[in-house]
Amino acid sequence: MSGSEYTEVRDLANHAGAEVTVGGWVETLRVHGKVAFAVVRDGTGLVQCVVARKDLDDATWELGTTLTQECSVSVTGEVKPDARAPGGQELLVRSLRVIGKSEDYPVQPKEHGVEFLMDHRHLWLRSTPQRAVLRVRSEVLQAIHDYLYREGFTRIDTPILTGSIGESAGTLFSTDYFGETAYLAQTGQLYVEAACPAFRKVYCFGPTFRAEKSKTRRHLTEFWMVEPEVAFADSEANMRLQEDFVSYLVERALDRCAQELELLERDTSTLERVRPPFPRLSYSDAVAVLQERDSTIEWGKDLGGADETILAGLHDLPLFVHDYPKEAKAFYMKENPSDSRTVLCNDLLAPEGYGEIIGGSQREDDADRLLARIREEELPEAAYEWYLDLRRYGTFPHSGFGMGVERTVAWITGRPHVRELIPFPRLMNRLTP
Ligand code: 4AD
Ligand code: MG
Numbered sequence: 001m002s003g004s005e006y007t008e009v010r011d012l013a014n015h016a017g018a019e020v021t022v023g024g025w026v027e028t029l030r031v032h033g034k035v036a037f038a039v040v041r042d043g044t045g046l047v048q049c050v051v052a053r054k055d056l057d058d059a060t061w062e063l064g065t066t067l068t069q070e071c072s073v074s075v076t077g078e079v080k081p082d083a084r085a086p087g088g089q090e091l092l093v094r095s096l097r098v099i100g101k102s103e104d105y106p107v108q109p110k111e112h113g114v115e116f117l118m119d120h121r122h123l124w125l126r127s128t129p130q131r132a133v134l135r136v137r138s139e140v141l142q143a144i145h146d147y148l149y150r151e152g153f154t155r156i157d158t159p160i161l162t163g164s165i166g167e168s169a170g171t172l173f174s175t176d177y178f179g180e181t182a183y184l185a186q187t188g189q190l191y192v193e194a195a196c197p198a199f200r201k202v203y204c205f206g207p208t209f210r211a212e213k214s215k216t217r218r219h220l221t222e223f224w225m226v227e228p229e230v231a232f233a234d235s236e237a238n239m240r241l242q243e244d245f246v247s248y249l250v251e252r253a254l255d256r257c258a259q260e261l262e263l264l265e266r267d268t269s270t271l272e273r274v275r276p277p278f279p280r281l282s283y284s285d286a287v288a289v290l291q292e293r294d295s296t297i298e299w300g301k302d303l304g305g306a307d308e309t310i311l312a313g314l315h316d317l318p319l320f321v322h323d324y325p326k327e328a329k330a331f332y333m334k335e336n337p338s339d340s341r342t343v344l345c346n347d348l349l350a351p352e353g354y355g356e357i358i359g360g361s362q363r364e365d366d367a368d369r370l371l372a373r374i375r376e377e378e379l380p381e382a383a384y385e386w387y388l389d390l391r392r393y394g395t396f397p398h399s400g401f402g403m404g405v406e407r408t409v410a411w412i413t414g415r416p417h418v419r420e421l422i423p424f425p426r427l428m429n430r431l432t433p
Helices: 009-015 058-064 114-119 128-150 189-199 235-256 258-263 283-292 305-312 367-376 381-392 405-413
Strands: 019-032 035-041 046-052 072-081 089-100 174-177 180-184 201-209 222-231 280-282 319-322 339-343 345-350 355-362 398-404
Touching: 009 019, 009 046, 009 072, 009 089, 019 046, 019 089, 035 072, 046 058, 046 072, 058 089, 128 201, 128 222, 128 235, 128 258, 128 405, 189 201, 189 222, 189 381, 189 398, 222 235, 222 405, 235 258, 235 319, 235 345, 235 355, 235 398, 235 405, 258 405, 280 283, 283 305, 283 319, 305 319, 305 345, 305 355, 345 398, 345 405, 355 405, 367 381, 398 405
Parallel strands: 046 089, 280 319
Antiparallel strands: 019 035, 019 072, 035 046, 072 089, 174 180, 201 222, 222 398, 319 345, 345 355, 355 398
16 A cells, blocks of 8 residues: 555556556666667565557657656556566656756766765665665664564663663763753663563663764764663573574564575575674683784773684674673673673674674673772762662562674675664764765
8 A cells, every 4th residue: 555646666567558657766767769768766665667669659758768867757658567677667757857957967887986876875866776775774673662562572662861870981072951961861760670570571772872982894983772771680691592582583584585585695594694693702812813813902901902803703603702801891791600700791793794783781780889989980870879879679680682783684694794784874074965
């Protein structure tokens, strides 16, 4: 149901032999003597419109042979099945109207530089690979909600303007809030923790912000994160949830975006093997492995991008690295009862060099230990009074994780840079379009 006078291209097969009107944008035009072929995209598919001199008056023929790239059109014609046409149908044009002209369309079907394309992101979005990538993103977003709904999670919308630092003081965006300082949320985690005693299994899903001063292919300043949080779950259960969740998302993309992945020339053989259990490596073992391979990593330091690539290269499945040193991780992680130098946490590293897609942990549920960590990190104590209350009134073991959508979809689609995985990327040097 298109709900308008226009028939959607994806429905054309149901209208074979009938006359319909399609509204869309002209991708290409080829003129061969007395016939022209215009490929029109309406957002649901592509249809080849056949403009035949013999069937048309002079004005329509003239219009049909001078269509320009990305002008918008309304095309009325007869639907004719044609196995060679994209989508399996052609439209034999009877009448044609240009709705919006498009002269000198900037994004040409040739190689453009990255900055040029990013400056024209509002137009670049229409191109075939970009459409494929964003379709996969949309499918993954839907799959996230479907999985968590099926598993009985309640969605909790967490604030974007906050008074407490969620992750670390180093990457905060702040803004004046009636004379106070507000931060743009780095995470919704602290708030979903508060919702756990109300609903047991909860998640938030929204944009998160980090003033990352790094220009890598994995960093955005605004990215989307899904953060499940589960009461009475330990770090082990947390990893089991992550591997099941990620496997489901990959399977959904393979199942429902086969065409898009093929168009993107993604080799799906490794994705097809993604299923639980994922390999696990403790941080301490990871350091030993890295030192054997000439990394400069020392025990206690967080893993760098190059280290992650080496580790991820050991397997063709996503890899859990767990139980990092306390000083390398955020204040809220639970101390490891069997080694107090480490915390009960994990990163999930995607294979093929896509890096960390998930960060997760069991949360510190002891009020005194948590307060001590807040003090050690010199975080403003008053802003965490409410968070400490969660440990004062019915504290409970709980764990959760955050999965970055753009990095995950970069891996699934095989695109090297996260800037393509979000419709309008925000980067250190980019705020427009
Ligand atoms: O590891 P992070 O910082 O974890 C948290 O924010 C926790 N509060 C999550 C939780 O336990 N509820 O971030 C989680 C994920 C990373 O693994 C990565 O996929 C993504 O968020 N991420 C980014 N993606 C793009 N650009 C950035 N600058 C990112 N920073 C983190
Ligand atoms: Mg992390």
